[in-house]
Amino acid sequence: xxxxxxxEGWVFEDMDPLIVDLxxxxxxxxxxxxxxxxxxxxxxxxxxxxxxxxREWREDVGPELRALFKDHVDVxxxxxxxxxxxxxxxxxxxxxxxxxxxxxxxxxARLALGALHGITEDDMExxxxxxxxxxxxxxQIDFYGMLLGLLLSRTDL
Amino acid sequence: MLRIRGMKHVSAGxxxxxxxxxxxxxxxxxxxxxxxxxxxxxxxxxxxxxKVFMKVLGFSRQKAEIHMMEVHQNGRSxxxxxxxxxxxxxxxxxxxxxxxxxxxxxx
Numbered sequence: 712x713x714x715x716x717x718x719e720g721w722v723f724e725d726m727d728p729l730i731v732d733l734x735x736x737x738x739x740x741x742x743x744x745x746x747x748x749x750x751x752x753x754x755x756x757x758x759x760x761x762x763x764x765x766r767e768w769r770e771d772v773g774p775e776l777r778a779l780f781k782d783h784v785d786v787x788x789x790x791x792x793x794x795x796x797x798x799x800x801x802x803x804x805x806x807x808x809x810x811x812x813x814x815x816x817x818x819x820a821r822l823a824l825g826a827l828h829g830i831t832e833d834d835m836e837x838x839x840x841x842x843x844x845x846x847x848x849x850x851q852i853d854f855y856g857m858l859l860g861l862l863l864s865r866t867d868l
Numbered sequence: 869m870l871r872i873r874g875m876k877h878v879s880a881g882x883x884x885x886x887x888x889x890x891x892x893x894x895x896x897x898x899x900x901x902x903x904x905x906x907x908x909x910x911x912x913x914x915x916x917x918x919k920v921f922m923k924v925l926g927f928s929r930q931k932a933e934i935h936m937m938e939v940h941q942n943g944r945s946x947x948x949x950x951x952x953x954x955x956x957x958x959x960x961x962x963x964x965x966x967x968x969x970x971x972x973x974x975x
Contacts, residue, residue, distance in 0.1 A: 751909075751968075752966065753963075754963060754968055754969070754970070755970065756956065756959060756970060756971060757970055757971060757972070758907075758970040760970075760972065772960055772963070776960075776963060776964060779964060814916075815965075815966070818912065818913075818916065818966055819966060821911050821912075822909070822911050822912070822966055825909070825910060825911040830910055830911065831910055832908075832910040834910065835910045835911070852911065856913055859913060859916065860913060860915065863913070863915060863916060863919065867919075867923075868919050868920060868923045868965070
């Protein structure tokens with residue numbers, strides 16, 4: 712994969728099918744219905760210290776955040792539908808104006824994956840030996856993090 | 869579009885427009901200073917957290933990095949203390965950026 716930065720945004724060229732699959736999976740991971748992931752994405756006001764306040768928070772703030780997050784995921788999904796190519800040479804362009812939506816969705820997917828697999832600080836710092844789905848999830852989190860860092864480097868939130 | 873609870877004239881979250889609304893609070897809620905606490909999580913990138921602090925809380929990069937490192941090393945950082953309404957506003961904005969944030973009564 713080669714990444715070019717242009718005045719208009721970023722161009723990801725020569726992407727192999729695995730990379731394309733990881734990217735196309737981004738909206739589904741970000742918007743997963745998994746309970747642990749939802750709890751992390753929509754965290755509470757008091758962390759459980761005041762259940763009534765936390766319930767009000769979910770009712771008052773939850774819908775607004777869900778709408779905001781869905782807007783971001785929709786932008787990313789739309790960009791992903793423009794992926795072109797075949798065999799081992801796919802291309803994706805991310806417009807500069809969509810960077811915030813991408814940053815948010817990449818982060819949301821990373822957090823969801825982390826909650827889904829119970830990823831810890833030790834996992835992320837490579838102090839534990841991993842295998843199977845958990846190892847793959849850590850690889851996904853790292854890959855999305857690489858992209859997030861790239862976009863963040865030239866984007867004001 | 870992000871609706872902010874309890875405050876007027878606030879800055880938006882990531883790419884969001886803002887509508888404000890008034891909300892009634894109890895005497896107790898108004899009286900007690902509240903801390904806005906950001907908690908550590910193993911996933912959020914350090915540079916991302918720093919930029920969110922600068923954006924939402926208006927911190928300089930240096931101050932934002934100090935609080936980011938405090939979160940990373942101590943597990944939490946109190947990033948603001950004051951009236952409950954504004955504390956909730958900050959939590960909502962930090963939640964919009966997916967930082968693990970809560971409020972607690974200041975001691």
